Amino acid sequence: MARLKEDLQTELEIKKSRFLCYLHASTSEEDAKDFIQQIKKAHPNATHHCYAFVIGEQNEIQRSNDDGEPSGTAGVPMLDVLNKAGMQDIVAVVVRYFGGIKLGAGGLIRAYGKSVSNALSFAKKTTRMTMHKYQLTFSYDLIGKLDHYFRTHSIEVINKEYNEQVTYEYLCKTAIDMDISEMSNGMFLPVFIEDVYVDVDI
Missing domain, CATH: 3.30.70.240 (Alpha-Beta Plaits)
Structure with a gap:
């Protein structure tokens, strides 16, 4: 299992929509939810604030949320990326600023998953x-x-x-x-x- 050493923020632009991914090391569900709220407050005008987190020695606490995106197109693919990367005690929040072009369900799944995988590629891990x-x-x-x-x-x-x-x-x-x-x-x-x-x- 890998853990995040330092918090990180990255950004991708996909079909004029901006996807800002925030990664944060977290060892409790309460801390993860506090971090999610911090990001929401920092981006009050964003279209969506989607998140996923895995916490616990056996990753027993797993949560995800699409925040208004079509069901299963944001939080779930984000969670899938965290699990496939073998991450532990981490929360990912992806903030989307809609650029006027709809991505469709498949496009959203790829965009949110790519946003997290891209951030993980730059992350320092232990x-x-x-x-x-x-x-x-x-x-x-x-x-x-x-x-x-x-x-x-x-x-x-x-x-x-x-x-x-x-x-x-x-x-x-x-x-x-x-x-x-x-x-x-x-x-x-x-x-x-x-x-x-x-x-x-x-």
């Missing part, structure tokens, strides 16, 4: 990964060797403490006990703390 959090206490003479190892293996050290010995807390995808044991000649081993969820760019 995905949630499970990382393992460890604590490692070791002697000062190993700092250089361990810092180099963590850096070259892209392991994030999230906390460092310097007392009689050095204590690092770090996040990694796979256990590195054997490598640390080898570097310290079996003197030091990391202690598993917990699994944590981390959002990483995709």
Whole structure:
């Protein structure tokens, strides 16, 4: 599943109608509805304010609205694009300013779907990964060797403490006990703390 990293607004013109798509990261239905109202207030003279959102760990909350467009021609295709893109915790609002040319049902479905897919193509996204959090206490003479190892293996050290010995807390995808044991000649081993969820760019 992918999540929106930053809010985004894009615009398309299709047969003289303007389609403004707003994407917003949202983790609750209440927040999504608040955002929809904000967009409506920002565009009081628009012809339509259609929306779709998917929220929840299993995308269990899904809503869409055509806002006066023919039934099934706006909100549903927008929702379909979000689901096919594997998006989670996101609301999309498409504001339409009618340009005088009717698009027909098929044209509307394509226009609203394209508006969302176009916005997603520019969006910065993250995905949630499970990382393992460890604590490692070791002697000062190993700092250089361990810092180099963590850096070259892209392991994030999230906390460092310097007392009689050095204590690092770090996040990694796979256990590195054997490598640390080898570097310290079996003197030091990391202690598993917990699994944590981390959002990483995709």
